[in-house]
Amino acid sequence: MALTQREYGQAREWAWNFVQRSGLPLLEEEISGLEVADLGLGELQTTGLQILTLAATEWLGAKLLILQPHQFFPEHRHPPNPAEGYPGKTELLRGQYGEAFLYVPGDPAPQPKVTPPLHRRTWCTVWHEISLAPGNQYVCPPNTWHWFQAGASGAVIWSISSKVTDTADQFSDPQVVRQTRIVENSP
Amino acid sequence: MALTQREYGQAREWAWNFVQRSGLPLLEEEISGLEVADLGLGELQTTGLQILTLAATEWLGAKLLILQPHQFFPEHRHPPNPAEGYPGKTELLRGQYGEAFLYVPGDPAPQPKVTPPLHRRTWCTVWHEISLAPGNQYVCPPNTWHWFQAGASGAVIWSISSKVTDTADQFSDPQVVRQTRIVENSP
Numbered sequence: 001m002a003l004t005q006r007e008y009g010q011a012r013e014w015a016w017n018f019v020q021r022s023g024l025p026l027l028e029e030e031i032s033g034l035e036v037a038d039l040g041l042g043e044l045q046t047t048g049l050q051i052l053t054l055a056a057t058e059w060l061g062a063k064l065l066i067l068q069p070h071q072f073f074p075e076h077r078h079p080p081n082p083a084e085g086y087p088g089k090t091e092l093l094r095g096q097y098g099e100a101f102l103y104v105p106g107d108p109a110p111q112p113k114v115t116p117p118l119h120r121r122t123w124c125t126v127w128h129e130i131s132l133a134p135g136n137q138y139v140c141p142p143n144t145w146h147w148f149q150a151g152a153s154g155a156v157i158w159s160i161s162s163k164v165t166d167t168a169d170q171f172s173d174p175q176v177v178r179q180t181r182i183v184e185n186s187p
Numbered sequence: 188m189a190l191t192q193r194e195y196g197q198a199r200e201w202a203w204n205f206v207q208r209s210g211l212p213l214l215e216e217e218i219s220g221l222e223v224a225d226l227g228l229g230e231l232q233t234t235g236l237q238i239l240t241l242a243a244t245e246w247l248g249a250k251l252l253i254l255q256p257h258q259f260f261p262e263h264r265h266p267p268n269p270a271e272g273y274p275g276k277t278e279l280l281r282g283q284y285g286e287a288f289l290y291v292p293g294d295p296a297p298q299p300k301v302t303p304p305l306h307r308r309t310w311c312t313v314w315h316e317i318s319l320a321p322g323n324q325y326v327c328p329p330n331t332w333h334w335f336q337a338g339a340s341g342a343v344i345w346s347i348s349s350k351v352t353d354t355a356d357q358f359s360d361p362q363v364v365r366q367t368r369i370v371e372n373s374p
Contacts (some may be wrong), residue, residue, distance in 0.1 A: 023210030023211065024210065024211075025284075025321030025322040026281070026282065026322050030322070054279075054281065054324065055279045055281075055324065055326055057279075057326055058277075058347040059274075059277035059329075060247065060347060060348060062279055062345075062347045085272070086232055090246035090247055092241075092242045092244075094249075096200055096212065097212075129362075134212030135213050135214040135217070136214070137241065139242055158249075160247060160249045160347050161246075161247060162247050162349065163244040170281075177214070
């Protein structure tokens with residue numbers, strides 16, 4: 001499964017317009033840091049994420065996670081790298097705009113506020129619910145399973161973290177791959 | 188020199204009102220993370236800072252630096268801690284609201300946009316000018332001298348960093364101390 005160039009471009013344009021409404025000042029050229037992650041699933045509108053990287057160094061990451069209405073990002077964790085003495089990425093997730101919910105280990109929500117796509121739900125193993133409404137936040141420790149999903153309005157979420165190690169991320173769902181594949185538009 | 192309780196409270200109230208206008212959603216209870224740093228100088232309106240800490244862990248810091256109009260924060264650096272294998276705090280400074288300028292090593296600005304208090308200026312040794320207008324940002328490497336000052340409007344600046352080590356900060360100006368001393372109001 002892959003995205004067409006047209007789908008990729010449309011998601012990027014939607015995300016850039018949406019994030020302008022979030023109250024965060026952005027420079028025109030920052031659009032160059034905007035990526036679309038469909039996780040190789042080819043179902044971007046239900047599963048995936050738009051990511052605007054503001055900064056990424058050996059010691060920190062600052063990104064905006066931009067979610068389409070109801071868009072789901074699958075369960076994953078940021079594992080340690082013992083060779084570097086790195087315990088794994090610590091990630092502050094903080095709501096900036098719209099509605100989203102984060103799920104982490106702990107008491108499961110009796111009635112979760114969002115519903116993952118049914119064919120992905122089996123890979124959601126943690127159900128403790130954290131609202132990422134504007135101003136709400138949660139520090140996700142290294143190597144801790146978590147997943148999130150937007151409500152009907154879509155959402156912009158801050159991801160402020162220690163060193164970003166995206167390619168090392170582990171996903172519960174074996175269908176997920178970390179790269180987005182883009183193909184030519186179908187005729 | 189010290190601040191009176193009244194001065195401390197007034198600065199805190201001003202900062203809380205000002206940061207509400209910056210486009211960032213904040214929860215009412217986050218006011219508890221708002222501190223006033225007068226650096227022991229007792230001249231807060233010209234030299235010092237209001238700091239709203241959103242998160243601080245072993246691996247990251249997320250703060251809002253809130254500057255009164257023309258307020259100046261003296262030259263300092265975040266030194267390494269060899270015992271911990273820590274190179275020192277890496278700090279992303281990013282303009283959110285208002286006007287401020289950051290000064291770092293490099294070609295000095297021929298006509299700097301701001302003027303530090305005259306009796307503090309001698310301790311400003313780096314003069315390469317970076318605008319922290321909304322959306323502008325700069326990653327300040329560990330152990331690198333820097334200082335900043337707001338323009339006439341005041342400013343809100345993001346400080347997104349690796350582990351915060353405020354008490355280890357080194358200041359060029361020997362009069363600076365890292366603690367704010369508060370005294371009872373004078374009669």
